[in-house]
Amino acid sequence: MIPLFFYLFLSFILLSIGIIGLTINRNIIKMLLSLEVMFNSSLLLLLSLSTISNPLGGSLIAIFSITLAGAEVGVLVSILIMMFRVIGDVDVFKIKKFRG
Amino acid sequence: MYIEILELTTFIFTSILAILSAIMIVKTKSLIYSALFLGMLGISMAIFFALMGYQLVSLFQIIVYVGATVTFIIFSIVMLRETYVMELSSKILSISIATLILLIFTAIVSYTVGMYPTTPIDVPYDKVAELLMKNYTLPLIIVIFALITTLIEGIIIAKKEVEK
Numbered sequence: 001m002i003p004l005f006f007y008l009f010l011s012f013i014l015l016s017i018g019i020i021g022l023t024i025n026r027n028i029i030k031m032l033l034s035l036e037v038m039f040n041s042s043l044l045l046l047l048s049l050s051t052i053s054n055p056l057g058g059s060l061i062a063i064f065s066i067t068l069a070g071a072e073v074g075v076l077v078s079i080l081i082m083m084f085r086v087i088g089d090v091d092v093f094k095i096k097k098f099r100g
Numbered sequence: 101m102y103i104e105i106l107e108l109t110t111f112i113f114t115s116i117l118a119i120l121s122a123i124m125i126v127k128t129k130s131l132i133y134s135a136l137f138l139g140m141l142g143i144s145m146a147i148f149f150a151l152m153g154y155q156l157v158s159l160f161q162i163i164v165y166v167g168a169t170v171t172f173i174i175f176s177i178v179m180l181r182e183t184y185v186m187e188l189s190s191k192i193l194s195i196s197i198a199t200l201i202l203l204i205f206t207a208i209v210s211y212t213v214g215m216y217p218t219t220p221i222d223v224p225y226d227k228v229a230e231l232l233m234k235n236y237t238l239p240l241i242i243v244i245f246a247l248i249t250t251l252i253e254g255i256i257i258a259k260k261e262v263e264k
């Protein structure tokens with residue numbers, strides 16, 4: 001039996017790595033990938049905590065969130081491609097040119 | 101006894117793989133390799149879900165997340181030309197904030213949960229399917245529409261690329 005603390009600690013480590021990646025990068029695709037690391041950590045946290053409370057509900061929420069994450073990534077990546085066509089770069093500091 | 105040792109060994113190796121993949125996602129300069137490491141992280145998460153007893157969620161993670169989402173990211177990065185990955189100079193500040201968050205959360209969890217054991221649970225597939233079809237019909241329809249929207253977006257982007 002693996003202690004619940006191990007899963008939670010692992011998810012916090014992944015969350016911290018995701019936060020570091022999100023804050024130190026200027027490239028918007030790297031920021032998106034760091035957000036995905038944070039999403040995975042939160043999914044692990046949700047499912048590990050739902051083992052002690054409501055496994056059925058937790059698995060349903062996980063299924064919905066995985067599917068919605070796919071849709072969200074699709075929307076974000078299409079915005080990025082449009083941004084790349086307009087600006088020619090994926091730097092977040094040049095995003096001002098994308099307005100209007 | 102042997103099963104418990106096997107479970108613990110799998111957990112340790114998979115957690116090392118997950119942490120290394122997450123570090124490489126943040127650290128690698130090439131975006132393609134970052135996306136590939138994201139796929140590895142997704143697979144290691146699926147192994148964790150299977151270890152906890154969520155086989156259906158694990159299958160979903162591999163098919164939908166690794167199979168569709170990560171592949172979509174990789175193909176989109178291929179469509180863009182390789183861009184230089186720039187990093188901000190305030191690395192120490194962000195690392196210290198992340199470490200602080202890690203320490204606070206770990207202290208709270210170790211105080212509240214402690215070494216509470218997790219036993220592998222059994223989620224019946226027919227019950228999940230019944231709940232999805234009867235109780236969660238509207239969220240299911242919304243999710244289907246969201247996926248169809250993504251599909252249409254992908255087609256439109258590809259079409260514009262061809263026209264260009």
